Amino acid sequence: MPALLSGLLGAGDDRPDAIRVVDRQLSREQLLLCATALADEIRGAGMVAIDATPSIESVVAVVAALIAGVTAVPVPAEADLRQRQHILGDSGARVLLSTRAEPIDPRIPAVAVDLRRRSAGSHPEPPASGPALVLYTGGTTGVPKGVVISRAALAAEMDALADAWAWTAGDVVVHGLSLSRLQGLVAGLLGPLRVGCRLRHTGRPGSKHYAAADGTMYLGLPQIWAQICADPASARALRGARLLVSADAALPVTVFNRLAALTGHRPVEAYGMTETLVTVGGRALGERRPGFAGTPLRGVQTRLAAEDGTTIPCDDQTIGELCVRGPMLFGGYLNRPPGDAAYTADGWFRTGDAASIGPDGWHRIVGRVPTDIILTAGGLRIGAGEVEDTLLAHPAVREAAVVGVPHRDGGARVVAYVCAEGVGPQELIDFVARMLAPQKRPSQVRIVPDLPRNAMGKVQKHLLRGR
Template identity: 60%
Template sequence: MLLPALSGAYGDDAEAIRVGDQRASREVLLSAATALADRIAGAAAVAVWATASMETVVAVVAGLLAGVPVVPVAPDSGPAERDHVLRDSAAALLLVPAASAGTAALAGVRTPVVVVDPAARAGTGRPEPAPESTALILYTSGTTGAPKGAPVSRRAIAADLDALADAWSWTPQDVLVHGLPLFHVHGLVLGVLGALRVGSRLVHTGRPRPEAYAAAGGSLYFGVPTVWSRVCADPSSARALASARLLVSGSAPLPLPVFGRLTELTGREPVERYGMTETLITVSARADGERRPGFVGTPVTGVETRLVGEDGAEVGRDGESPGELQVRGPMVFGGYLHRPAADAESFTPDGWFRTGDIATVDADGWHRIMGRASIDMIKSGGYRIGAGEVENALLAHPGVREAAVIGAPHPDLGQQVVAYVVADAATEAQLIEFVAGRISSHKRPRRVHLVEELPRNAMGKVQKKLLAGG
């Protein structure tokens, strides 16, 4: 069973699932989802207008019960992206909360809309769909064109959640707290389906505000670096997390200063992990193991990784030599929806998935992600420079709050290191000198742009392609 917590074996806790001000027992959730599953059964796929609401949880569970692929749609997606996802996935219905029906965000939608009723009830006992059937069709961010659909099977989700339960010592006694969007792997698969598979309670705070995290009283917290940075900026809220068992960070690298400050305020070293839409979570630090700032851990159960250089040869695990990270395991998807050319580019002939991320791996198997091969590996004057190393050097400056580094075209060097920095009190010259004093001089930024903010997506990842003008 994909969601054992709905089997009735975990009791009838009236607040087992909380989303904002909405509360439901597992029994109530199962009954409402079954009623909706009866309505959508037989559809090729259904889309879900994935707001932070109980209706989204009901709709996703309904699709899983009915064996109908669920397509989460970001409620802040523009009309072009929204319509592309609905059309590309062939979603027969769009499931929406009552609060969203008839709003401007849904204007022009041609897909039939069904309002989700979390108060609906129906008898349970639907047969379990086949493990290899598609559970979710998750769309990538589309940084290199229109978003691509990644079908993820029930078997892949189960394998990944079980591996994470092992890595994080996640049990039914935990209370999971997060406020992440419910249209991505982090917030939906880990943050909702994870709780329903493990049997832990779930508190979704609506938004990931520091004060909401502090008030939730959880034992296990999920956040992205932006969330943890804001928690650190609110010391009283951060200190309230000292009673938590585990703080997990993912979706983007956790800056070293944030790692240190979070540890100082909470007494808990955060656990970092690594994954993608296409692979779910493949690498993580463990609850019962060490934590290394700047590293995302070791492969979870069932996962194999390797590094491959530009020449196609495998790169040694010396902790220094970078290569493209390739993975394989039971949680890796089988290929994109309607994209055979993308599949050919993304998988090696011997079945490894090319992540497109540059990493190093040491002799103990610890992985350090250096960034995207396409934008975070800068080739300047014959040197290969990882943008993340330069960003961490900048963030060590007491006046720097945020930093993003890219390679911009240069007639002599090929590329030059260019930084975009949000700083309270620092000049371009001071920051260049500061970095040159901490890491190799050839890695220093040649230019530093002081900006008010960095462009980010819904998960807090910096959109470097919007900075690429140099």
Template identity: 55%
Template sequence: MLFPTLTPNAPDLPDAISVGDDHLSREDLVGAATAVAERIAGARTVAVLARPTTDTVLAIVGCLIAGVAAVPVPPDSGSRELDHILTDSGAQAWLGAAPDDATLPVIPVRRYARSWHRHPEPPESSIALILYTSGTTGLPKGVPITRRSIAAGLDALADAWQWSSDDVLTHGLPLFHVHGLILGMLGPLRRGGRLIHTITPKAENYAAAMQRGATMFFGVPTVWHRVAADPTAAQALSSARLLVSGSAPLPVPVFESIRDLTGHEIVERYGMTETMITVSTRSDGERRPGWVGLPLAGVQTRLREGDADLPHDGESVGDLHVRGPMMAAGYLNQPDKTAESWLDDGFFATGDVAVIDPDGMHRIVGRRATDLIKSGGFRIGAGEIETVLLGHPSVDEVAVIGIPDDDLGQRIVAYVVGERIPDSELIDHVTAELSHHKRPREIRFVNALPRNAMGKVQKKLLE
């Protein structure tokens, strides 16, 4: 059973889920979501405008009870992206809120309706969610995720993080991605614990959650940067059990600032929409800044250069492949792209390049297309240079890319947000800590870096 605690005879839990000032007890959640399930019985796929509300929670849980595939739609989707998601997914209706110009039927979510009808548990192989990738290389790709994959992924994280029903998770992440939705909402439901969703991921909101018993906190690096910049809020998190960062690399200076302010070393993890989380730091293991940890239970990883395996020596940079029970089986309606990434031996080619040390610790260098720089015959990871630049007091944010160069193949260029100091000072700072060939050849100061909704830097927009 995917959610053994969401049955009519389960013990009630006051404030099982809170979204802002709106609260659902476990009884409220089961009764209202079951009423939603009855209204969508017989449907195949419905779209959910995934705003941070209790209606979104009830819509998603109602779909899971009914065995209807839910398509969480980002509320800020443009018209082209929205049309693509609805058409590609085959959504038959909107469940709950809908855009003003909705062309599909709208099925309301009635917050105070109740039903105690027992629905049979859908098959483990049935599609629970269709999530869409961020679309950085074209229109978003649909990823059907089964109930079996969700259960396997959450149980592997429970093992790594010692996540139990006693935990109270707090975050303010979007409810249309793996991080905020599957880990952040379905995780507490599977574990039987509580969720406090702060709507916006503000440092002061996270600190206030400590007064309501919060034990675990999720955030993207931008969130942890904000927490680090607010020492009072950061120190309020000192008594939490676990702080977790994901969706983008956590800068080492932020890791160190949070450690100094709270006594916590942030747990990092690595995953994708297509694979969910496959690698993570363990709550009872080493937490090495700049590294994302070990493969989760049931997961295998490897480094490749072409068809050759690379050694796990902590130095060799190669294409990261993963294999595990939480992975999706392919893209929706895209057999050619599925064949490119899902390999014949069951591994998934992530498109990321990484380093693995002899103990199995993983460091993600970045995306092969934007973060692996080939300059002067050397293979260089942009993340290593970014980490060093972030250690300079004048640098607030940075993105390093390689641009075409007739002599070097690619020239290292750093886009910097911060105090505009002489380029040579930053270049010399990198040269003092890294090999000479890893120094930026050019510094470009900008007011901000382009980011998507999850805080990931969109390096394609810098070229």
């Protein structure tokens, strides 16, 4: 496995528009010269925050940090001020690489990213075990935590993705994802740089932006693919692509099938979290199954654990907590004791995600533990994701969230919150009853105008239970 820096800045497609963000571009050589000039300035700074806007300056800042051997802390541009200030304070960043006029926090010295500066200097390759990134979690279960990712883990991740997606320097990767998150930063920016292919960042995701980009490989989240499916003309413009990738959450089966019909491509899914990077996914040259995340990437092992930690059989039916181990996993949480990292004594990371695994190794992710595991009064363990997918198969349903509500006889009953028009609760209950086992049908369906979400777009199911 090549070292992170030499692999990242090696040979590749070096056209003048090799790296394009919206309407601005750099060749790979220009990127290297700009980033090296900035690296000369920040070397030795330790922890460096980056105002991760969708800009060519953000690209230069990330590469500069890797060249300088400092730890990059991307600050999400889409987060609110309180979250951004928490990241700056918790990380202890000594400097902020600024991409806009107004600083996030005037108490931290800002260094402007100046694309006019160039340097042909050189920097030694830092140790592979050293921290490359601190990515902050979305804070869905509490205060966002800083996830420390080593240079070796980054290199292992990008090489595993290149293997899974048959990724070459001839590809053109298109996306509009955040440059502060796993999908947009690691897969969407560092991946193209390491492989040597061209990158087209559209500034923000959207069907029209994707349709006009003329790429070979498109990265998106489930909600982006749903939006593209709602715009058939834009979806059909993707027929010339080689690969469509969906990440971040399970892709609803209805969206999978609609996307395949419109584009001619059955999308590849990629499962991962900030702590593990992408560990499970489909293959460009292999089978793609709707409703399944795929199989472990190269170097990754997985297993299912019961509440007491014992291993659950891979029978495609039994649900347990997904545990993973592999070379791309994180080294711990910043400023937290080692015990907070949820590693077992023998090196398995407990993801907190509920899943089932088939005898052939295919994984189905059904939600979070315990949020999306509903233990009924009869002792049946139901994955909320399976019921949500079934509800989404109804043509009148736009969104669905399923929760477990305590039952008077013990256990929980299945309650669904649905955004839909022109359909009643009983019709939806009957629809699920025709598709799933009787125990899995919702005891109640509540039609709502929208689902509560946090700043990262995640549904906040605890608020639904409060209703």
